[in-house]
Amino acid sequence: MKSSARKNATTTTGKPGSKVTLGMVAEACGVSPSTVSRILNGTAVVSQEKREAVDRAIAELGFIPNPIARGLAGGRTLSVGVVTQAIDSPFYGVALRGIEEELSPAGYSPLFVSGHWNAQEEQRCIDVLRSRRVDGIIVLTGRLSDEALRKLAKELPVVVTGRSLKASGLYALDFNDFEGARLATHHLLSQGHRQIAFIAGDPVHPDAQERLRGYRAALEAAGVPYKPSLVLPGKFHEESGLMAVERLIDSREPFTAIFAANDQMAFGASLALHRRGLRVPEDVSLVGFDDLAGAAHSLPPLTTIHQAAHELGRLAAQALLQLLAGQKPSGKLPEPRLIVRSSTRPLK
Amino acid sequence: MKSSARKNATTTTGKPGSKVTLGMVAEACGVSPSTVSRILNGTAVVSQEKREAVDRAIAELGFIPNPIARGLAGGRTLSVGVVTQAIDSPFYGVALRGIEEELSPAGYSPLFVSGHWNAQEEQRCIDVLRSRRVDGIIVLTGRLSDEALRKLAKELPVVVTGRSLKASGLYALDFNDFEGARLATHHLLSQGHRQIAFIAGDPVHPDAQERLRGYRAALEAAGVPYKPSLVLPGKFHEESGLMAVERLIDSREPFTAIFAANDQMAFGASLALHRRGLRVPEDVSLVGFDDLAGAAHSLPPLTTIHQAAHELGRLAAQALLQLLAGQKPSGKLPEPRLIVRSSTRPLK
DNA sequence: TTGTAGGCGTTATCAC
């Protein structure tokens, strides 16, 4: 039962996967490549004996099918592209894990690319993914136009998060940023706060705008006038939260609570307050958004809006898998929840 | 200058990258595929006029070369595998970004897979990468045996971090965990602390063991006896740091400082201390390890050991690129640095 | 049930 491959002078002795091809397996047990292919893919019925011989040869030679060639021939690559914005984002990182967990058992490999919140770069990412012939694409939020996504979906199954959008071949998983921000603001209002500062996110992020809307809506519902001077621009990272609070304090605009459009800015805000001698929550109540892993262990533990990032990833991957299988996805993201910890308290 | 592809009935009007092939470009301007290929790869000199015609056709048709086919034909895929341990690790995430930044401009795409600190899973990851015919592999730390890596390096260029190892086709980027831990411990000792607790990491991580060694070495150098009762097991995440401190306090073992084997555990420790009414740094000094993005903005800002994660990623990618180009990498990681912030102070 | 003959999109090796 020795391999007798002509082309390869190698002795092909169980060197797992080195360069063993389907053809070599076929030759090794005297059948045609098609037969081996059929066995591998269950494309047709093959006699018991040949099947066994081939299985044995596969094991002995340590043959691993080459997805590349498979892709070229069959038009599938068993890989899906994932457009994330920053591979090291604490929030989306968790979603990536969810995607990986869901895709892996299905035999698909994710191909991660980063768009850096820049429509042009995102488009380039998508070109890369297409050139690599991914079977489908997951777009985590980002700034591509709805139009661009619709067009993309005509070529490939697409799942997009962070917006609601309908088109054939496309499934959108929207998370309710508006409601989350409304909940956070409402929580502060219900504790008697009226002068609630808002540290906004970068307005180029779609999320940021929704969160601002939610903040305003809650104020309005409570009959509290919206004051632009209480809204500070931020960039979604710690340092920007810190600077926003410094500016706020310097402006002498009175406030008793702060709602930061994400946890990272809340952490920065917390440090700025501390530096200025203000305690959380005794002097100022603070609410974040996202419920990052660190929020529960910050000092004080941060009251925040829980976003199901991990679930987001899983659902996105599931939806894509369903699209790929010709089914209609139906998963929905859970609504954002308020997680009350220790950074807020009723206004005295 | 209209396309006149026979096989494709499509009108191929600038639909970027849809399914335009090299052959179609060739046909569009009446040259052979080889010529187009040569122009694309600079494999040989081509006449000015043909080059221009082809360039124009490429632009007009929106042709994007297919790396898949390229890989099949040329034995290269322009993709490199990256074995990380958890795609959402706050520390390694930054390294992934570094890798991406370095690989992208070189035309390579990273293929990220997660081994979850499990040698078996890591091996499976590597099989996946090999089956996808990556041109090289970067292994971020992990638990594979040196032997397995050596074997792998015989087939592919390999760059591995977190260990020192020599073999042809392999480049190791070791970071000095020992020295980092020694520095951290020494810092506390130099401030007069003698009862220094150590929250260890999961001993299955190679890093964890080195950091424990560094801690012990510093104690020894200062003539402070090593007390096993001051060493608490941890798991590298916040919650384990929190529980370690609770156990420590419950044990009634006196201590004036804590060195946590990573920042996440330090954050958890900080919260536990707070809950038990102990202030940082007034009552207890605290040092972390890694210098995560959040460390500078925690309360109080955490004194820690800076690990150049981003640099780690860049260097690893550079080294692999050099290996791929047949050169000998020589990059070295900067030594760990102590970053003194506000969580430590001299013992009264 | 099985084998043969393309073809997928590109590159490498020849001749010309």
Add this chain to the structure above:
DNA sequence: GTGATAACGCCTACAA
């Protein structure tokens, strides 16, 4: 300089 032609490893008709 340039163009055929044959791989690359697999899959899918089609034929036997």
